[in-house]
Amino acid sequence: MQQRILLVDDKSANLVALESLLCDLSVDLLTATSGEEALKTLLQFDVSLVLLDVQMPDMDGFEVAELIRARRKTRHIPIIFVTAINEDQSYIFKGYESGGIDFLQKPIEPIVLISKVKLFMEIDRQKKMLEHSLREVDQLKTSNELLLKSVGEGILGVDALGLVTFANPAAEMVLGYEPGGMEGTSLGNKILVSTTGFEHFEWSKSKIYKYCSKGRKYQTEVGAFKTSLDNIIPVEYTATPVSSKENEFSGVVLIFKDITERRKIEAQLNYMAQYDSLTGLGNRNLFNVTIQHAVSRSDYTEKTFALLFIDLDRFKQVNDSLGHEAGDQLLKEATERMKNCVRDADVVCRLGGDEFTIVIQGFNILEVAERISDKIIDSLSGSFEILGHQVYIGASIGIVYYPEMAKDAIDLIKKADTAMYRAKREGRNCYQVFHIGMEKELEEAVDTESKLRESVKKMDFFLHYQPQIRMTDNATTGVEVLLRWAPDGEMIPPDKFIPIAEETDMIEQIGEWVIEEACKSIKSWEERFNLPDDFTISVNVSVKQFKDDGIINFLNKTVTEIGIASSRLELEITESLLMDHTERNIKRLCDIHDLGIGIALDDFGTGYSSMSYLTKIPLNVLKIDRSFIENMDSIEGNAIVQAIVALAKGLSLKVVAEGVETEKQMLSLTDMLCDYFQGYYFSKPLPKEEFESLLESKLGRKGLRSTPMGGKI
Numbered sequence: 001m002q003q004r005i006l007l008v009d010d011k012s013a014n015l016v017a018l019e020s021l022l023c024d025l026s027v028d029l030l031t032a033t034s035g036e037e038a039l040k041t042l043l044q045f046d047v048s049l050v051l052l053d054v055q056m057p058d059m060d061g062f063e064v065a066e067l068i069r070a071r072r073k074t075r076h077i078p079i080i081f082v083t084a085i086n087e088d089q090s091y092i093f094k095g096y097e098s099g100g101i102d103f104l105q106k107p108i109e110p111i112v113l114i115s116k117v118k119l120f121m122e123i124d125r126q127k128k129m130l131e132h133s134l135r136e137v138d139q140l141k142t143s144n145e146l147l148l149k150s151v152g153e154g155i156l157g158v159d160a161l162g163l164v165t166f167a168n169p170a171a172e173m174v175l176g177y178e179p180g181g182m183e184g185t186s187l188g189n190k191i192l193v194s195t196t197g198f199e200h201f202e203w204s205k206s207k208i209y210k211y212c213s214k215g216r217k218y219q220t221e222v223g224a225f226k227t228s229l230d231n232i233i234p235v236e237y238t239a240t241p242v243s244s245k246e247n248e249f250s251g252v253v254l255i256f257k258d259i260t261e262r263r264k265i266e267a268q269l270n271y272m273a274q275y276d277s278l279t280g281l282g283n284r285n286l287f288n289v290t291i292q293h294a295v296s297r298s299d300y301t302e303k304t305f306a307l308l309f310i311d312l313d314r315f316k317q318v319n320d321s322l323g324h325e326a327g328d329q330l331l332k333e334a335t336e337r338m339k340n341c342v343r344d345a346d347v348v349c350r351l352g353g354d355e356f357t358i359v360i361q362g363f364n365i366l367e368v369a370e371r372i373s374d375k376i377i378d379s380l381s382g383s384f385e386i387l388g389h390q391v392y393i394g395a396s397i398g399i400v401y402y403p404e405m406a407k408d409a410i411d412l413i414k415k416a417d418t419a420m421y422r423a424k425r426e427g428r429n430c431y432q433v434f435h436i437g438m439e440k441e442l443e444e445a446v447d448t449e450s451k452l453r454e455s456v457k458k459m460d461f462f463l464h465y466q467p468q469i470r471m472t473d474n475a476t477t478g479v480e481v482l483l484r485w486a487p488d489g490e491m492i493p494p495d496k497f498i499p500i501a502e503e504t505d506m507i508e509q510i511g512e513w514v515i516e517e518a519c520k521s522i523k524s525w526e527e528r529f530n531l532p533d534d535f536t537i538s539v540n541v542s543v544k545q546f547k548d549d550g551i552i553n554f555l556n557k558t559v560t561e562i563g564i565a566s567s568r569l570e571l572e573i574t575e576s577l578l579m580d581h582t583e584r585n586i587k588r589l590c591d592i593h594d595l596g597i598g599i600a601l602d603d604f605g606t607g608y609s610s611m612s613y614l615t616k617i618p619l620n621v622l623k624i625d626r627s628f629i630e631n632m633d634s635i636e637g638n639a640i641v642q643a644i645v646a647l648a649k650g651l652s653l654k655v656v657a658e659g660v661e662t663e664k665q666m667l668s669l670t671d672m673l674c675d676y677f678q679g680y681y682f683s684k685p686l687p688k689e690e691f692e693s694l695l696e697s698k699l700g701r702k703g704l705r706s707t708p709m710g711g712k713i
């Protein structure tokens, strides 16, 4: 602490003498030789004591003292007059009146001087310390007040009776009180919300009281407070007990935070975690919760509930060809349609992609589940208008019932999936109720797939050949090649393995092999037999083989390399080829047709219902599906075949009747002027050697004379 003494005397010698007496004290000594200079110095420095000579020329000591006292800044500085001995009492009084505190008489007695100065210095030091402490207290007070006012948390002081004694502005704002308006409010009655209702809540029964009155802190993240308008807000708070000197419970300091916003965010996060943002349906998480609840409820009530597992048919194609935006749009619309098929209580979820689930509870569940499935299939079969395109999808649905068919939630989902898969295999756009056999089928399918993979590596397949017969002269004018597979020596029918080969894209490789084999066969027959120029070989091709332009190049290359006329080859396509990427596929068909290769529409009448495409695709042949031939016995069945034949003739297409099994069928078809026949009545599909001997007998070996017309084989 810096202390200064100002020595004032008009005689420098006196000043020097004083300085030498006081130099041992650790204080700064300032000097002035006139009253005026003294006053200036005092304004400039913070001085603890003035030793003031009384007798000075211009302005005497008393006058200087009065001026010192007159100024606020210097008023409290103690002044000791230094004067020659003067017995006059009035003189002394004048000194005191002008503000002096003490007198020192010249000649100065050093001990008296030093002890007096020391005393004043000590008083000054203590005063300074006191001032400093006061300033500190003052600062602390202001900063504490500032703190209480500016913290975001609400702070309430509450006394032992539960009455508010203090509330900071944040507390008042959150709880909706005027400044100062909370004092005296009862925490229990007005602010705390009890779990048993909040009309009247006793302070002494509150958890805060119970904890704090025993000197313990109480803290909760799930509290609720009532505002002045009786709104309930979620809060988290800490109540800290306050105790008096005697360690008696004297109240509580409650620090709380309004967590409404946080709750909103939590709710939002929770929603996001459970709902699909695209469709607004529950997502996999909500589905899991729902299914668990349904299982528990069913275990308790012993009531059956149903799980529907829905997979959209052909969604992927739409998504791939029209883009994700269209895909999203389609999912949204499909969702709306599905929602219209169910009741409010049925929970529809989207598991991801184009997979949906519905949990159906209630009465008559077996009937309701099937009815809802029918409705969904029906409503999703209608056309969708997506970004200016008309698209068609469908739905395959698996149904499973709990507890009849599954033992728990996981089992349920697995079985619903199996049933859905079965619906897909059944030709899609249908529902299937789970049964035990399906799991075996699924296992078999998995088994078939892995065997198929092995066979594809070595191309371990072979072909059967079924002749096509011309109606007018019974001549063998063509042949359809049919794929055969016997992985363990036992033949597996194409209907079993071709769908799997298509799903796994193995069909592309197999399909190319079939085309090559067919072309090689006909090449060798040309060399060996008297093959008529219009003799054709028909190959079945799958939609999957039309994925890209590769097929066009492949056909061109194969025909050229093997060295056959492209008109010898005919591709059998199905109507499914025209359901997606219609334009693109028609273009590819045109390109193939331009190569000179024939196109036959297989299984006609079983698929796509629109006829308009018939004029758009470059067709040569229409093949009437076996199912129509089968039904020719009935008048209607007969009429349908007749109509198809007429249609084909009208479009100048060759018409082939498939699956002709009886003479009666053959004769009816002859009456209708159907051009060509194919079927067991003439021949089953034959192994290569057998078919070749048939050809030999019909056409004769090259170089040898042939029988002009073949009879019935």
Ligand code: C2E
Binding pocket: 466, 481, 482, 483, 493, 494, 495, 498, 511, 514, 539, 540, 541, 542, 572, 602, 603, 626, 658, 659, 660, 661, 678, 679, 680, 681, 685
């Ligand atoms: P599809 O193209 O309709 O072939 C005709 C099917 O009818 C053949 O069955 C044939 O054996 C059978 N069939 C012929 N005449 C008669 C008859 O009088 N009565 C009866 N009940 N059936 C007859 P398959 O060989 O089992 O082939 C089934 C299907 O597998 C074929 O139907 C075709 O869609 C497909 N497929 C066969 N080979 C291939 C192939 O190389 N590639 C592709 N993508 N599919 C093929």
Ligand code: CA
Binding pocket: 480, 540, 572, 602
């Ligand atoms: Ca065919």
Ligand code: CA
Binding pocket: 602, 603, 623, 625, 626, 658
């Ligand atoms: Ca067919």
